[in-house]
Amino acid sequence: MIGCLRRVLAVAGNTFLEAVRQKVFAVLLLFGLVMVGGANYFTEFSYQEQFKFLKDLGYASIGLTGLLIGLLGAAQLIPGEIEKRTILTALCRPLRRWEFIWGKYLGLLCLLSLMVGIMAVAVWGVLHWKESQLIASEGSDPAVADLIRAEARDPRMLQAVLLVGVKLAVVAAMAVFFSTIATSTTFVIAMTLLVYLIGHLQSVAREQWMESGEATRWVVKSFLVLVSLLIPDFNLYNLIDEIVAGNVVHWKSTLEVAGYSMVYIFILLGAATLTFEGRDI
Amino acid sequence: MNLAVKTQGLRKEFALGWFRGRLLAVEGLDMEVRKGEVFGLLGPNGSGKSTAMKMILGLLRPTGGRAEVCGYRAGTIAARRQIGFLPENPYFPNFLSGVELVRYYGRLSGMGGRKLELRIEELMELVRLGGEAGKRPLRTYSKGMLQRAGLAGAMVGDPEVLMLDEPTAGVDPAGSREIRDLILELKERGKTVIFSSHLLEQVEDVADRVIILHRGKKLREGRLEDLLAKKSEWQIRVQGLEEAGRKELREWLEKRGVQIMAESAPRERLEDYFLRSLPEEIQR
Numbered sequence: 390m391i392g393c394l395r396r397v398l399a400v401a402g403n404t405f406l407e408a409v410r411q412k413v414f415a416v417l418l419l420f421g422l423v424m425v426g427g428a429n430y431f432t433e434f435s436y437q438e439q440f441k442f443l444k445d446l447g448y449a450s451i452g453l454t455g456l457l458i459g460l461l462g463a464a465q466l467i468p469g470e471i472e473k474r475t476i477l478t479a480l481c482r483p484l485r486r487w488e489f490i491w492g493k494y495l496g497l498l499c500l501l502s503l504m505v506g507i508m509a510v511a512v513w514g515v516l517h518w519k520e521s522q523l524i525a526s527e528g529s530d531p532a533v534a535d536l537i538r539a540e541a542r543d544p545r546m547l548q549a550v551l552l553v554g555v556k557l558a559v560v561a562a563m564a565v566f567f568s569t570i571a572t573s574t575t576f577v578i579a580m581t582l583l584v585y586l587i588g589h590l591q592s593v594a595r596e597q598w599m600e601s602g603e604a605t606r607w608v609v610k611s612f613l614v615l616v617s618l619l620i621p622d623f624n625l626y627n628l629i630d631e632i633v634a635g636n637v638v639h640w641k642s643t644l645e646v647a648g649y650s651m652v653y654i655f656i657l658l659g660a661a662t663l664t665f666e667g668r669d670i
Numbered sequence: 671m672n673l674a675v676k677t678q679g680l681r682k683e684f685a686l687g688w689f690r691g692r693l694l695a696v697e698g699l700d701m702e703v704r705k706g707e708v709f710g711l712l713g714p715n716g717s718g719k720s721t722a723m724k725m726i727l728g729l730l731r732p733t734g735g736r737a738e739v740c741g742y743r744a745g746t747i748a749a750r751r752q753i754g755f756l757p758e759n760p761y762f763p764n765f766l767s768g769v770e771l772v773r774y775y776g777r778l779s780g781m782g783g784r785k786l787e788l789r790i791e792e793l794m795e796l797v798r799l800g801g802e803a804g805k806r807p808l809r810t811y812s813k814g815m816l817q818r819a820g821l822a823g824a825m826v827g828d829p830e831v832l833m834l835d836e837p838t839a840g841v842d843p844a845g846s847r848e849i850r851d852l853i854l855e856l857k858e859r860g861k862t863v864i865f866s867s868h869l870l871e872q873v874e875d876v877a878d879r880v881i882i883l884h885r886g887k888k889l890r891e892g893r894l895e896d897l898l899a900k901k902s903e904w905q906i907r908v909q910g911l912e913e914a915g916r917k918e919l920r921e922w923l924e925k926r927g928v929q930i931m932a933e934s935a936p937r938e939r940l941e942d943y944f945l946r947s948l949p950e951e952i953q954r
Contacts, residue, residue: 392780396778399778400778407765411765473761475761475762475763477755477761481728481755482775483779483827484779670729
């Protein structure tokens with residue numbers, strides 16, 4: 390058991406180390422931080438709108454940077470190792486293939502967690518800077534100052550960051566699955582993006598079909614059921630928009646989405662293990 | 671018999687893609703490698719050497735037949751514990767240093783802690799990459815250094831069998847000699863070494879037995895002495911025989927009806943001469 394954990398952690402550590410030693414990830418992170426920081430200079434709105442804009446752009450920046458880092462990282466996981474043939478010297482060891490897959494995913498997850506953590510701290514810092522600026526300019530009235538503080542120190546930020554994080558974890562698991570069947574990094578990126586888009590559009594398409602009455606035909610019905618089972622519904626993560634809009638989002642809902650994500654992560658990694666198990670290297 | 675590796679009817683076909691048929695890479699390979707011997711896999715490019723090695727390592731699934739490593743079915747965890755591998759080209763994560771590479775491979779083999787660190791130290795000394803050299807990133811290494819680091823990585827789990835795919839390809843004569851010496855040292859330590867090479871002189875220097883493959887089939891197998899000896903001829907090397915003595919010897923041989931095939935002063939091998947000409951620190 391200890392040996393197994395050691396091997397998974399060794400693969401994870403190596404994956405993480407490889408990513409952080411590459412300039413492209415640092416550049417992407419810098420791009421995300423610039424986006425977050427740049428949002429602070431939009432001052433022509435009311436303070437409520439400024440905070441909404443900062444949060445909206447902040448979470449979107451974390452999501453976009455995470456998506457790019459996750460896609461690039463995952464694309465290199467297995468096709469990259471096969472192209473460089475470094476996989477030969479890893480898989481000839483007493484290392485089970487599922488340990489390799491889970492180690493790779495764990496390494497990618499560590500990278501994404503680090504990135505989400507750094508960017509969340511940056512968003513938090515920008516919100517606090519904005520708070521001090523606005524209190525200095527508009528906070529002579531204690532009631533307004535309290536409202537500004539409440540906007541800047543919104544505890545729901547934790548929920549939003551958690552939702553962005555679990556969404557990225559699902560995308561990373563999807564990319565890991567595609568990397569086990571792919572022969573090129575382009576295929577992994579293209580397929581993951583495609584499924585990501587379908588995941589965003591599937592609930593809209595389902596509603597459309599339901600309304601048009603098409604869904605009564607068994608073929609369409611079966612297709613819709615199959616798509617909704619196979620592809621995660623990324624619209625569930627739109628709870629972030631509710632948080633940005635200032636609406637109440639219960640922790641129960643957030644944890645339900647996190648649970649839903651975990652189920653998909655396990656299914657995707659299980660499928661990745663099965664496909665990779667029989668693959669010739 | 672105490673066998674390190676055994677294959678029976680090993681066969682591998684590759685699918686070439688839709689409607690493009692299949693490629694037969696290895697066909698019915700029977701091979702036995704005894705524990706403690708140095709075994710050479712010879713053959714031209716595309717003869718199936720690397721495919722056979724990959725099946726023994728468990729990286730490729732045989733289409734037919736079976737392979738065993740120290741009695742365990744090839745590809746199982748028990749079999750992979752018994753085997754270390756050095757690939758044809760130095761395919762290593764080049765963002766790591768030499769020491770980090772060996773540590774990574776050690777952890778993949780389930781090792782850790784003080785035991786692993788001591789093993790790394792011992793191996794880096796063995797492959798002459800101790801001290802600062804081991805701390806440099808692999809991308810700054812020469813081909814010979816990379817191969818030696820890879821060899822340390824292959825040996826970290828103390829496997830019974832070492833498989834080296836073209837270990838001296840692209841390495842300069844000094845580096846090549848070092849790898850050859852390492853193979854001999856491994857043999858002295860009781861390890862089984864299976865290696866493939868195009869450099870037949872080097873195979874001759876270190877291999878106990880060889881197998882010759884062509885288009886996936888075994889052409890020959892045996893001990894080098896048996897395969898290479900010209901049993902109808904005899905060769906004596908002498909020292910201090912002057913021209914008068916040589917003439918007398920020729921006459922004596924002719925009287926006995928012996929045909930003299932060749933007669934010359936022996937030459938040093940170019941590799942030995944080249945290495946002897948280099949400064950002492952490189953020779954070491």
